Amino acid sequence: MVAGRVMVVGGTHGNERNAPWLLEAWRRHPALLRRSDLALELVLGNSAAHAAGVRYLDRDLNRSFVPALLDAPGPGDRELERARELLALHGPGGSHPCLVALDLHSTTAAMGNSLVVYGRRSADLALAAGVQQRLGLPIYLHEQDRAQTGYLVERWPCGLVVEVGPVPQGVIQEPICRQSQLALEAALEVLAQARSGALRLPQRLVVHRHLGSLDLPRHGDGSPAAVVHPQRQNRDWQPVAAGDPLFLTAEGATIPYHPREDQEIGPVWAVFINEAAYGEKGIALSLTRRESWPVEPSWGQALADLARELQSPG
Amino acid sequence: MVAGRVMVVGGTHGNERNAPWLLEAWRRHPALLRRSDLALELVLGNSAAHAAGVRYLDRDLNRSFVPALLDAPGPGDRELERARELLALHGPGGSHPCLVALDLHSTTAAMGNSLVVYGRRSADLALAAGVQQRLGLPIYLHEQDRAQTGYLVERWPCGLVVEVGPVPQGVIQEPICRQSQLALEAALEVLAQARSGALRLPQRLVVHRHLGSLDLPRHGDGSPAAVVHPQRQNRDWQPVAAGDPLFLTAEGATIPYHPREDQEIGPVWAVFINEAAYGEKGIALSLTRRESWPVEPSWGQALADLARELQSPG
16 A cells, blocks of 8 residues: 555535635645644545535535446546546555545534444444544445445545534634534544554444434425424434434424334434435435444554554655 | 515525525415514525525625615626516516515624614614614614625615524524514514504614625735734624734734724724625724614604504505
C-alpha cells in the first residue's frame, strides 16, 4: 500500500453547514484541531452544492460512489464528475492519495453524536470500536440495502461517517460543531495509535445493524397520509415494540408499528427519524437491531496494517 | 368594499412543509379545521418551489409583493409571476377576491407560536390583539426596514403571518402543525366576531417592534468569522443586554452585544435567531423593543368594517 493521508470531508451535502465551517476554521487556524501527528487533507465534498446552499445539484454525491457509475464511459452529471474528481485527487491511487476517509455529516434527526459504518470491513470496525471506546458513541451499521448504495467512504480503504443532530439544514450550531470535532479527534487518535502499534481495542463493539426503512403511509397519489408520531419524534436509538405509535394521520389516528418481516421479530431500534433529506428517498425512519459483537483480533490488525502507511504532517 | 373570503396561505416558502400538509389535510377533511363560519380560500403559496422542495426558485416570493415590481411592464421571473397570479386570483380586486390573508410559516428559530405584523394598519393590529388575547402569542411588529420589503400580506387589506418554530426546513412535526392551526383558528374566530359585531378587544397590545438586524461577524472575503453563541441560540423573545454573548468565533472568543444606535439604548429583545433562510439576507438575528400599546377603538372599527364583507361558506 502506498503512503497517504487522512481525508477529512465536510459538505458532502451542500446544505449541511457545520462541518464546512469547521474545515474553514481549521484551515485558518490549524492549531484548533488536534491531529495526533497525522497528515490531513481537508476537503469540501460537494463544493458546488455548498455554494448553492442545497444538498446536491443533480444527484446525491453520497450515493454517487457506485463502481458501475464511476467506471461508465463518458462524462456524468455534476455530482458524478465530482466523485470522479475526488477519487482522482484523493483516492488511494490518486495524485494526493488518502488511505482513510472521515466524512462529517449533520442531520435533522435527533441522532446525537454518532457513527455510521458501511458494511463490515475489518479496518472500519476497528476504527469504530476505538472511537466507541473513547466517546461511547452509538454506531449505525448500514448494509444490505440495495436502494441505498454508493457512499463516499466505501471507495477508500477505511472510512467512517460522523452524523450529528438534530440541526436544521443550513444552520450552524456550536454544540453540533463541538460534537463533530470530538468524534473526528477521537478517530484520529485511534488511527495514530494503530499506526504506532499502541492501539488496544475493547472486547465488544455495540452496533445498531440496519434491518430496513419505513416510509410514511401515503395516499394513492403518493402524497403523505400521516406524519411521524410526536411520541416517536426525537427518539432515535430507542427501541420500538410492536404496537408502539409510529405515525399520526391528519384525522388524528395513530398508526402503530407492526413488524413486517421475520428479521423484525424481537426488539428493533429506530434511527434517522424524520430526516429532512430522506423524504425524497421514501424513508421516514430506519429500523435496526442492537447487537454486541466480540471485537476480532483481525480487525485491529487490518487497521494497523493500513495505519502504518499514514503520513505525518510536513 | 366588495365581499370576499379569507385567504389561508401555506408554502409561501417551498421548503416550509407544515402548513402545506395542513392545507392538504383540510382539503381532504374540511371538518378538521374550525372555520367560524367563514368562507376560506386555501392556497399553496409558491407551488413550484414546494414541488422542488426549495424556499424559492428565482426570488423569495415573500419579498416579491413590491408595488414597483408588480406594476413593472413585461413578464417577471417565476416568483414575480406567481405574486401577480395570486393577486389576480385572490387579491381584493381579483377574480375570487379575498379580503384577509393569513400566511402560515415555519422557522428554524425557536420562535414558538408567534405572529408577525407588517407596519401599523389598524385592522392588522386589531386582529393581532384579538389573537394575542386568546392565545397569548408574542407579536413581532416589522416596520421601517428598507432592506426587507414586499411581504405577501401587505397587498391584502388585512393580513398576518403566523410563524412557528423551531423546525428544520423540509420537516413536518405534529406540534408545529398543531400550533399553526391553533393560531389560525383563533384568527378566524376574531374575524367572525368582528363580522358579527361581538368582538371585544383587550385594553393593551404587547408588540416587539423591529429595530434592526445583526449579521454574523465576517472575514474580509465575506465568509462568516463566528457563529451564534450557544448562550444566545434558542433564546428568541428574550432580552439582550449590553455585554451579553452574541457570537462565538472559531478560536473560542465571545463577541458580546454592543448597542449600535441611539434607538438600541435600553433593553432589546432578540427574534429570528439563526433562521436558516436569513443567512443569505445577512441576518443572524433581529432586535426589537418590547412595547405595550393601548388598543385604539379605531382598530376594532377598521376590522369590523372589513370583516362585515367576509363571506360565509357555500
